[in-house]
Amino acid sequence: MYIVTAEEMRQLDRYTIDKLGIPALTLMENAGRAVADEVLKLCAMESGWSHKSFSESHVDSAYGTERRYIVGQDAAKQGYDEGPAYGEQVAHSGPGDTPGHGGVIRTEPWSHGRHAMWEREHWYILVGKGNNGGDGLVAARHLTDAGLRVTVVYAESPDTLRGEAAVQRDTIAALHIPALVYGRDALDLRGASGIVDALLGTGTQGPPREPYASLVREANASGVPLVSVDVPSGLDADTGALYEPCIRARVTVCLAYLKCGLVQYPGAGNAGDVVVRYIGIPPGLAREHGVQLRLLTRDTLREALGVDVSRSRVPDGHKGTYGHVLVAAGSLRMSGAGLLAARAALRIGSGLVTWAVPEALLPRLIGAAPELMLAAAAAGGDGEWNAGSADVLLQLAQARDVLAVGPGLGRFAGDTGWLRRLWEEYSGPLVLDADALNILAAAGPELEAWKPRGAAVVLTPHPGEMARLLGISTAEVQRERIAHARQYARTRGVTLVLKGARTVIACPDGAVYVNTTGHAGMATGGAGDVLTGIIAGLLAQGLNASQAAAFGVYLHGAAGETAARHRQHAASVIAGDIIEAL
Numbered sequence: 106m107y108i109v110t111a112e113e114m115r116q117l118d119r120y121t122i123d124k125l126g127i128p129a130l131t132l133m134e135n136a137g138r139a140v141a142d143e144v145l146k147l148c149a150m151e152s153g154w155s156h157k158s159f160s161e162s163h164v165d166s167a168y169g170t171e172r173r174y175i176v177g178q179d180a181a182k183q184g185y186d187e188g189p190a191y192g193e194q195v196a197h198s199g200p201g202d203t204p205g206h207g208g209v210i211r212t213e214p215w216s217h218g219r220h221a222m223w224e225r226e227h228w229y230i231l232v233g234k235g236n237n238g239g240d241g242l243v244a245a246r247h248l249t250d251a252g253l254r255v256t257v258v259y260a261e262s263p264d265t266l267r268g269e270a271a272v273q274r275d276t277i278a279a280l281h282i283p284a285l286v287y288g289r290d291a292l293d294l295r296g297a298s299g300i301v302d303a304l305l306g307t308g309t310q311g312p313p314r315e316p317y318a319s320l321v322r323e324a325n326a327s328g329v330p331l332v333s334v335d336v337p338s339g340l341d342a343d344t345g346a347l348y349e350p351c352i353r354a355r356v357t358v359c360l361a362y363l364k365c366g367l368v369q370y371p372g373a374g375n376a377g378d379v380v381v382r383y384i385g386i387p388p389g390l391a392r393e394h395g396v397q398l399r400l401l402t403r404d405t406l407r408e409a410l411g412v413d414v415s416r417s418r419v420p421d422g423h424k425g426t427y428g429h430v431l432v433a434a435g436s437l438r439m440s441g442a443g444l445l446a447a448r449a450a451l452r453i454g455s456g457l458v459t460w461a462v463p464e465a466l467l468p469r470l471i472g473a474a475p476e477l478m479l480a481a482a483a484a485g486g487d488g489e490w491n492a493g494s495a496d497v498l499l500q501l502a503q504a505r506d507v508l509a510v511g512p513g514l515g516r517f518a519g520d521t522g523w524l525r526r527l528w529e530e531y532s533g534p535l536v537l538d539a540d541a542l543n544i545l546a547a548a549g550p551e552l553e554a555w556k557p558r559g560a561a562v563v564l565t566p567h568p569g570e571m572a573r574l575l576g577i578s579t580a581e582v583q584r585e586r587i588a589h590a591r592q593y594a595r596t597r598g599v600t601l602v603l604k605g606a607r608t609v610i611a612c613p614d615g616a617v618y619v620n621t622t623g624h625a626g627m628a629t630g631g632a633g634d635v636l637t638g639i640i641a642g643l644l645a646q647g648l649n650a651s652q653a654a655a656f657g658v659y660l661h662g663a664a665g666e667t668a669a670r671h672r673q674h675a676a677s678v679i680a681g682d683i684i685e686a687l
């Protein structure tokens with residue numbers, strides 16, 4: 106599923122209208138109809154009438170606090186059941202239930218007049234003066250037709266509406282759908298059953314100005330469910346930053362393609378459940394226009410990245426078939442970090458894993474994980490890494506398929522030159538995490554002189570490490586995670602995994618993926634070390650860097666979800682649980 110910026114959406118919109126000849130009014134009609142549809146689903150769910158058509162396609166929520174469903178063009182493949190449960194099955198057209206004799210006649214809310222259930226609902230539709238407002242007016246019409254009580258609230262004088270939105274305004278008037286103007290007429294949103302937020306969409310520039318700001322505050326204070334059209338009003342659709350104020354939606358009905366701001370925090374937190382609805386813009390258009398940002402789903406893994414998500418193994422495979430990982434990680438006080446990375450590399454299916462540690466630690470680690478091979482790498486008695494270990498590591502690495510460096514490594518004299526040798530002299534794929542990233546950051550401009558690598562590099566920074574790599578603050582990284590990750594991966598020719606809620610995977614060719622698996626319970630010591638081991642293990646099994654990074658992040662999050670179910674609470678998940686759940 107593609108994710109677009111406001112500008113990309115405008116281009117695709119314009120192309121659809123100007124080049125494909127699909128009228129803007131048609132798109133607006135489909136958009137408003139989709140919004141009305143989702144409002145009815147929400148009403149049905151809130152009243153407990155039927156859950157059948159409201160199955161959550163993406164994740165189940167047993168493990169945590171976040172309930173979300175993201176559906177769209179690949180919804181059917183994700184098992185989303187778009188049944189007619191909030192309509193009615195009225196009759197059989199054939200003689201009884203006998204198979205092969207006629208079929209069932211089903212209706213939807215719009216085809217059988219007013220339904221008692223909907224008449225109890227009173228929804229307010231908050232309408233801005235742009236096309237987002239136009240979508241809201243179409244929804245107002247369809248909800249009226251379905252039998253709901255609807256009141257349109259114009260943020261500004263209806264005379265300010267233009268183009269297709271003005272057409273909708275006139276239709277609303279012709280149908281005598283009740284409408285009032287904010288600031289002119291009395292309004293109390295607290296009595297509503299729900300509110301549609303069609304104030305500001307992708308045309309938003311900066312924080313909501315008056316009267317929009319006051320309306321947003323009143324809607325948030327009303328305590329009733331809010332359904333946002335396209336994006337919550339007050340959200341930066343490109344970055345996910347929240348302006349003051351910003352709508353806190355229960356559901357966001359996102360039109361045509363996912364918007365960047367809905368998949369990154371803090372925006373994702375205000376969007377509620379996000380439903381992506383088709384409005385007539387061809388799904389393939391984003392790819393044809395060079396959009397390179399996607400949501401990381403099983404379909405994306407299979408179709409965009411060519412990953413065998415079943416992780417099938419050849420029947421006559423042997424341990425050599427599945428690769429040999431060398432993990433250089435762990436020191437006296439942080440040996441656990443190395444153990445977690447090495448065990449994760451095994452659990453993800455590597456044929457063999459060798460864990461290289463400072464020599465003094467080795468006797469104490471014998472038997473810690475009998476499946477691992479141990480190697481002494483840094484001579485000297487203190488259990489710390491030293492620059493002299495590069496020769497031994499390079500020798501060990503020669504016979505291994507991938508080298509993962511960093512978890513629990515610590516810093517030591519000469520570490521920049523040490524990492525540079527691994528970077529330049531090891532010819533296989535390299536995964537750098539934790540202190541290895543801090544060494545890179547400390548190298549600064551000197552990095553430019555390092556020989557370009559023939560084989561892949563995967564970097565897995567958390568936002569603090571990313572900030573050090575870029576020489577900016579963590580807050581700045583978080584404000585534009587996608588842009589920073591993409592820029593770094595492109596200019597440095599590496600695959601970059603920017604960790605944190607909704608991890609971003611950026612590839613050297615500009616492709617970027619946003620993960621949705623995982624939960625806040627995975628913010629626990631060692632979880633990152635596990636990810637390093639997973640990605641290294643997948644590289645050893647022959648996946649390329651983009652595949653290993655994306656699939657690794659996806660599986661890591663999914664395993665975290667499984668672990669939370671086993672523990673019965675997300676907060677109790679520890680890193681070792683994630684390994685066991687793989």
Ligand SMILES: NC(=O)C1=CN([C@@H]2O[C@H](COP(=O)(O)OP(=O)(O)OC[C@H]3O[C@@H](n4cnc5c(N)ncnc54)[C@H](O)[C@@H]3O)[C@@H](O)[C@H]2O)[C@H](O)CC1
Binds near residue numbers: 132238308311314
């Ligand atoms: N995806 C599609 O192809 C379709 C999208 N539709 C909907 O159209 C909006 C985008 O519409 P647009 O008219 O470009 O912008 P907005 O409705 O978001 O409103 C902009 C409107 O508001 C003023 N404004 C901008 N920023 C502010 C602010 N901070 N405070 C107050 N006022 C502001 C600005 O001057 C404009 O007049 C998209 O989101 C979809 O909902 C189509 O309907 C169907 C096709």
Ligand SMILES: [K+]
Binds near residue numbers: 302304306337338
């Ligand atoms: K909106």
